[in-house]
Amino acid sequence: MTETVQATRRQQHITIVSETFPPEINGVANTLRHLCQGLMQRGHRVTVIRPRQQHESKGHFASAGEALFTSEHVVTGCPLPGYADLRFGLVRGSRLKKLWTADRPDAVYVATQGPLGVAATSAAQKLGIPVSSGFHTNFHTYSRYYGVGMLERLLCLYGRWFHNRTAITLVPTRRMLQKTGAMGIPATGLWSRGVDCHRFTPHKRDNALREAWGLHGNDRAVLYVGRLAPEKNLRMAVACFERIRGLHPQAKFVLVGDGPLRQQLAERHPDYIFCGTRRDNDLARHFASGDLLLFPSKTDTFGNVVLEAMASGLGVVAFDDAAAAEHIRHKENGMKAPLDQDEAYVDGALRLADQPTLLSRVRAQARLDALELCWSSQIEQFEQLVFNQTAQAGYHGINKQSVSLL
Template structure:
């Protein structure tokens, strides 16, 4: 396979902490390792940031703006003129747009004006988030914007088959599934830390419930807190640990002052937090994938989640985790109680979860991503598939 010049446009990238940033970094580094030249275009995160320039990677830092409510995250500003000048000097073989914000839209416009092939990712359910911030009336306009954005691309990559089906039902075209992977060396049971558990006030035999992710309304964390309160009536030494930060932190602390709020964790510290839990609760119903699910499974944890996104694809109920039907909070609470009451069962579920995660290494995932980029660069993108249903269906309802 000939090496490509890939312009990779994203509005989030490490050290920002979220699933899109983590996945994007894996793809960028994976393409470089396979001999492709990557031009990484992203917003400048700190005033002192310096663009990285090394063989195989040219980083271009562009103006950005803090996202309201998420001071630690930035979105790009419109930059069509800058991108036109940059790509006229050196044309990429393909432009890949990972996010649909102002910078992503500028990249799409510039690429089309220059006749460059474009692929994109659908990574975040912005339309679903609108329900959790009191602007549910914007859901349809947001969906219309996303549909228009992605249908102008040669190919849109999605992480799961159910999401592909839901988007197709709403009029999205040229969709292809490329899953996300997990670093099973970084995340694993061997990172369990008795010292860390002691900091949480948990002895070896005490049950620790864990959650990892953004502390925000769309993550459904109040349901995890309800599970904790109910279970604590039976297990007085039960602990709940929430890893992450976000706009709902103060409200969650008020709702559950006995929980441990561990803040943002990265690297080995994050792996140690996962491995030191006993049961992982993932109450979100707005994910496109849910990296935390596979990181928890790789860490050898039984996961209680909704039948949705990565959990719905990877968990076989009762074998390697537990799934509640969408929108059934009572079922979620019941499953959490069942798992909390049986340590031997949790151990079996966790071992099976680890085995499932071992098949999700990044090498094969990057290979699939690379193949789609080559396809788009050669003009061999998937044909348009017209929706069989009206284009205003709710993207968050499961495919039938």
């Protein structure tokens, strides 16, 4: 075993800085939950710095009785504009410097680009602590969905400034490597995502739940799982389902999640089934009780629900981007369409709904492929990128280059 690999296997102390964290439900929080658990299982010490969440009672959060971190430091949290249920963090850099002088981490990983991330990056640099960052969210593309598209270029420049202050920026797909490179962020590493195939499994299909949805026999349950928000392209999902229902009147559209569009959608479509936020095994039960998953987003950097749906044995319909670009093979384990071809997206969904044999084959292959996407290999990849590549690149970004350890 080389000296470099041995270095990653000794216990390290890593501080993860994020403005979203479990029990909040979103892709970033879900990814960080698996990251923290995986690092601790591999013997590392994990400290989390995050804002105080809305309606939070004091104390540590944990999942399934397992601590997500060794210690945490909670800072002031303020509502994020447009996402009142999410917070951004405010903290003085002097507080972080004092904290890290007394208990110095080997590395700092900044998962979000907000004020907390800026303060953490500055404090780490002043103390000479290697700092890396994650490109988890396309905030600059969100602006066009909230009536402030004129800010997209400014937000893109901000993202470039922020990430170029860190030694390496981790992105989840090859396409994101290209996008961040085009943004002027050259020091990038490919760190993908896994899926818990023990939690998400076809065995959790619940016929009683399907009956409660009004389904019988081979009636189709078409799922959307995620935030009910403008940037998720829900108009496409609605249009697609209505085309499916035109041919299969007994089909039901089941939306799992919450967000600012829920009330509007419920008023316009009272026959849709709104399940609200679901967690853990209950979420897995809802996944497994569906037949198709519509993932219409064109803004996600990854989309963990795509892998969760595959593991649950659903027929996924997505655009050829993010997780689908990496893991969906058209007509083999799902359906995908070019980003600029909405009609091809609808056509893929209609084919799955119309052809039972194709749907059955796609669902079975999706499950088989998901079994290969374990989190343990992704945690090991994170170790290599953050603990090794950060030191090699230098925390000021010296000798920046794109890195892939796949």
